[in-house]
Amino acid sequence: MAHTAYCTNAWLGEVAASLVRTHFSECDGLPIRCCFRASRSRILGRIRIEGASVVITLHGELAAPTVPYEVILYVLAHEMAHLIWLLNPLTAARYPHRGGVVEAELAHRGLTCFATFAAAWLHANWSRRLRNLMDATPSPASARWQRFLAGTKARRMSAIAARADELADEYGLDGIHVCWANACSADRGVCRYDQRRRLLELHPALASPLVPDMVIDLQLLYGLAYGRLTDEVDLVSLPLLSTAAETIKTACRWETEAWPSTRRRVQHDVHGRTLESAA
Ligand SMILES: [Zn+2]
Numbered sequence: 001m002a003h004t005a006y007c008t009n010a011w012l013g014e015v016a017a018s019l020v021r022t023h024f025s026e027c028d029g030l031p032i033r034c035c036f037r038a039s040r041s042r043i044l045g046r047i048r049i050e051g052a053s054v055v056i057t058l059h060g061e062l063a064a065p066t067v068p069y070e071v072i073l074y075v076l077a078h079e080m081a082h083l084i085w086l087l088n089p090l091t092a093a094r095y096p097h098r099g100g101v102v103e104a105e106l107a108h109r110g111l112t113c114f115a116t117f118a119a120a121w122l123h124a125n126w127s128r129r130l131r132n133l134m135d136a137t138p139s140p141a142s143a144r145w146q147r148f149l150a151g152t153k154a155r156r157m158s159a160i161a162a163r164a165d166e167l168a169d170e171y172g173l174d175g176i177h178v179c180w181a182n183a184c185s186a187d188r189g190v191c192r193y194d195q196r197r198r199l200l201e202l203h204p205a206l207a208s209p210l211v212p213d214m215v216i217d218l219q220l221l222y223g224l225a226y227g228r229l230t231d232e233v234d235l236v237s238l239p240l241l242s243t244a245a246e247t248i249k250t251a252c253r254w255e256t257e258a259w260p261s262t263r264r265r266v267q268h269d270v271h272g273r274t275l276e277s278a279a
Helices: 009-023 069-087 098-108 112-136 140-150 157-171 213-225 232-237 239-271
Strands: 032-037 045-050 053-059 177-180 191-194 199-202
Touching (some): 009 032, 140 239, 157 213, 157 239
């Protein structure tokens, strides 16, 4: 079902409220605020706790009349599945998608049909829509990242792809594709892995020589081994990766301790100022 005009935030709030009533009753009574927000990132939705409220933000492009209702429902349900995990201090994970926890939560709530529909629609439409959006309005920020990635000190994607092949051979795993993510200032994660496309998108700040090689290896191993893990501890205990266990542990520690400040420093160098948003 496609709608006829751009969706409003008020409408989105109503859809979210009805989803809470039908599928997420433990969130009933929580002050959940939903809105569409213009973005250049691939990310469909975000959720954050802001004081006493929960804020769910959907990519502005999803408000377009040609986006099916089921896709919006799926993105809201996906964010609410994160919320269930966020509300539990034992499960509030640093890697909220690892091990397929979101898909499992949606399946448990009988929402798999929306996830399947959305995955097919997004696969067929989302990248093209975003490309059109970028082409229509090229961003100065992405041009600056491109200049940084073309610089002499930056790690080359061709070398990273070759390393991914090498690791796949070494550990007997199927190969993956790798590329630089189109990072916006709000993207804080080191990488994102798209299982359907077997595509690992790396934050462009990882191209900086300030980032040790082992951290790149960690992301590649994560992408290569994805689907067999629930978190980084499992990555270490995966028997076939046992020879990489020490590197994985050290790289995980670097990620926790040094990635946020390194990313800010590289962003600052690339953009000439700190672009960190409050979001
Ligand atoms: Zn998510």
